[in-house]
């Protein structure tokens with residue numbers, strides 16, 4: 001099968017289109033013929049070697065966690081899914097013609113493979129954020145970095161639970177945030193004052209998804225570091241803020257977003273699609289930090 005891999009850490013040019021044996025699913029895993037695979041920031045961070053201490057890789061390494069496709073092999077102890085089923089989920093080395101998934105859900109017929117491939121990491125992470133903050137209906141959640149994949153998923157899962165959201169993004173994306181049920185505001189200087197004007201009843205919790213240096217302001221806005229979490233800043237604990245770096249089983253989150261998609265309450269825009277051999281360009285665009293929703297690689 002064709003697979004994108006890298007033999008050394010480095011820029012996008014280290015990605016090579018290899019011809020290798022397809023992986024075999026282990027117990028509680030499935031293999032899919034990949035139709036589409038979502039690009040996450042972790043993909044280029046790993047490739048560049050930024051995570052080599054936290055998550056060392058055996059090289060050559062495949063890349064990609066998100067995928068949607070057709071089940072073509074089922075491992076031991078797998079129930080509820082069969083060869084030929086259309087699924088989306090999380091796995092390893094998904095930027096390939098075949099990939100092994102460890103968490104998945106059936107793909108609704110009305111959901112395209114391309115859009116489904118954008119969901120898994122964003123949906124699992126968003127569910128984990130909302131659970132960790134224990135926000136409930138009527139609370140206001142401030143989302144720093146609301147327009148990307150994870151932020152867009154948080155806004156929609158919050159809306160589905162009656163949680164109010166204020167999201168930060170550049171002005172050009174404010175209509176997009178409104179379409180996801182959020183009150184938008186810009187990031188940068190003056191955030192505390194803008195939030196005070198927007199949230200007259202206060203902000204009960206905040207999540208730092210993107211935004212350099214904003215964590216102290218999120219603590220000041222909520223008035224309590226235990227009401228703030230970060231998914232991307234290892235320095236957050238110095239402000240008393242929890243980090244959420246450990247992912248969990250994604251199955252429940254995937255089933256939830258599939259059902260919400262069918263009910264019209266969840267989706268992620270696919271800003272642009274790429275061919276497998278163009279993955280380096282997708283990594284480059286993701287690393288610029290201004291994608292709305294997700295970038296997706298479509299496998300012919």
Ligand SMILES: NC(=O)c1ccc[n+]([C@@H]2O[C@H](COP(=O)([O-])OP(=O)(O)OC[C@H]3O[C@@H](n4cnc5c(N)ncnc54)[C@H](OP(=O)(O)O)[C@@H]3O)[C@@H](O)[C@H]2O)c1
Pocket residue numbers: 040041042121125144145146147148149150151168169170171173187209210211212231232244245246247286289290291292293294
């Ligand atoms: N811990 C975990 O389990 C976990 C899981 C998933 C992701 N992550 C991490 O979380 C981060 C976000 O992931 P993602 O997939 O959501 O990324 P993404 O989709 O690439 O996020 C892009 C968005 O960030 C926004 N942005 C850029 N600068 C900003 C700023 N200063 N303030 C607020 N928003 C800003 C951009 O909006 P504008 O264009 O309007 O600037 C853009 O829409 C990454 O660092 C990723 O590695 C962690």
